Amino acid sequence: MSSDAAEFDYLIIGQGIGGTCLAWHLHRAGKSFRIVHDSTAPSSSRVAAGIFNPLTGKKLVKTWLADELFPYASRFYQDIERQLGVKFYYEMPVFRPFRSVEEQNSYIAQTAEPGIAPYVDAAKPPLAMREYVQSELGGLTVTRSGWVDLPVFLDHSKAFFEQSGCYTEGSFELTDLEVQPQKVLWKGNVFQKVIFSRGFFEVGNGFFDWLPFAPVKGQILEIETDMPSEPYIINQGIFMLPLDKHRSKAGATYSWDPLDWATTPEAREELEGKLRLLLRGRYRVTAQLAGVRPSVKDRRPLIGVHPEQDNICIFNGLGTKGVTLAPYFADQFVAHLEHGKELNPLVNIKRYFSLYFR
The missing domain is CATH 3.50.50.60 (FAD/NAD(P)-binding domain)
Structure with missing residues (x-):
């Protein structure tokens, strides 16, 4: 040496x-x-959309350690923004359209729980959301959520x-x-x-x-919509993250074979099938991306x-x-x-x- x-x-x-x-x-x-x-x-x-969401899953489960993780991440990213003089941390509510009356009743009951209530906004989202998203039964608005432009x-x-x-x-x-x-x-x-x-x-x-390790491949779409979107992340079997009024990211798929970085027509078909069930207006796909998440069995x-x-x-x-x-x-x-x-x-x-x- x-x-x-x-x-x-x-x-x-x-x-x-x-x-x-x-x-x-x-x-x-x-x-x-x-x-x-x-x-x-x-x-x-x-490739990741960078979304953070304190209430996830079909059963509305609070994210592990959300009460500690989310405030710390918020402070951290905003401190770095100030140091670098650039914006990349965005707080944005998540709108979860009810898929059935049963789900509506279940979610409303859960919002009274002390651990869930701080992450729910009782105010209704803008009426324009119903023109944009299939949400005849209304939906649940989750707060303290958003995304990081990674x-x-x-x-x-x-x-x-x-x-x-x-x-x-x-x-x-x-x-x-x-x-x-x-x-x-x-x-x-x-x-x-x-x-x-x-x-x-x-x-x-x-x-x-x-x-x-239990790595998982995921694919997302980038789309443009004819109808302007509202500043809400949509989550109903698929996420839609608005980047601006007419551009969004949508995803994601989960697959285990093969674990590569190639996009596939099957993933696009799966994502577009969910988009058609969710959106009222027309859209067009502008890009498709794939990545392999470094997940773990537990x-x-x-x-x-x-x-x-x-x-x-x-x-x-x-x-x-x-x-x-x-x-x-x-x-x-x-x-x-x-x-x-x-x-x-x-x-x-x-x-x-x-x-x-x-």
Whole structure:
């Protein structure tokens, strides 16, 4: 090793939503780091609609840790917006049209529950919604929801870290990494720890291939509508996210074979079938996108330190809720690495150490 080798606290592999949130928290903590990322590689973070929604599923279930995750994410993204001087965080209600009288009665009853009530708006959405969306029975309006324009967040964050000398563009090869007991060597530089955060691409990582990843392919459409939309995310078997009055994203599909980044006519047909049931007006498809979500069998992130090599770490498995999970658990993970604060056991990879040692 050359005597003039640069030394850093962390090497972050990947600049998706996970790696970017980690970088911001390490920056705030005053730590030295380098991000390595190949911007030509496919990225699920750039395909994702970036929606955050506290009440999900057919049974109107409150998102896990919503009371903690959502306020933290809101503060985090708005702080970064102010620092970068750019807008990418949008609060927007979710409108859920009732599909039946039974669902209407069930949802209305649930809104009285203390855990659900703070996330529901009793006011009716604009009458124009009925001209735009099939909602003869009305619907439920969910608050504290919205979306993050992930390409804008990622691109401006990348530019910031480039200007700060913290970003390296290029592909990462595991064979270039030399792990020693007290340090990690990579391309002539010395790091105290390396954190892998490449989403689906970590499935084949020899350090962590024993973890129970359950990746899922998803596809979305970008559409233009003749009828102007209202500023509501629509959720009824499919989401519709208005980008402006006439442009929206719609999705998403779920499939497990093959796990590639190619769009398919079958997915488009599935999504358009749901759109026709939801929309009253005409639309046209302008784009179709595909990505592979880094999901996990128990639907909880995979965060922590390797069971035998304490300078090898992972921050992954954020799945479909990465925009709220990433900021909150990046904060937790940095506190864990720097100050020994305990990680939430439901995300700590210690819960799977038995798979490594068997």
